[in-house]
Amino acid sequence: MTPDMGADENIEKQSNRRIKQRFPIPDLTVRLKQRSIFSLGNDWRTVEGLDFNRYGIAYSSKEPFKKGNRVYLSFRGPYIGLENVAAQVVSCARVEDGFRIGAVFLYWQSEELYDVNIDNNLSRIERIYHDQQAAVPSL
Secondary structure (H helix, E strand, C coil): CCCCCCCCHHHHHHHHHCCCCCEEEECCCEEECCCCCCCCCCCCCCEEEEECCEEEEEECCCCCCCCCCCCEEEEECCCCCEEEEEEEEEEEEEEEEEEEEEEEEECCCCCCCHHHHHHHHHHHHHHHHHHHHHHHHCC
């Protein structure tokens, strides 16, 4: 698999560790809440989703995120809505206008965390964006 990011050598190395290709998600609304003992129940904020597959996501943020932090993500897009998907930050790289954060979804990390509904819904989102990319002619 070849990385489709050209921004940073660290990002390129990270993309090589991916299990599966990620797809751009231009029209998927991504909201995030960081798990913290200091956060209030409704501290959701919208972040820009960069790319996605059923195992993880990359998004941009004005603030850095600490590797290992747990976040919760909600998704709204064409034909899909999904709330409170737990993820763990695995990378944070400075880019021109902020930070590029990589997170892995936790539902597939162990039997105790596995949730077939989350798996099915994330797979549907992945399929939508896979099909969108496949429909775009190569230049």
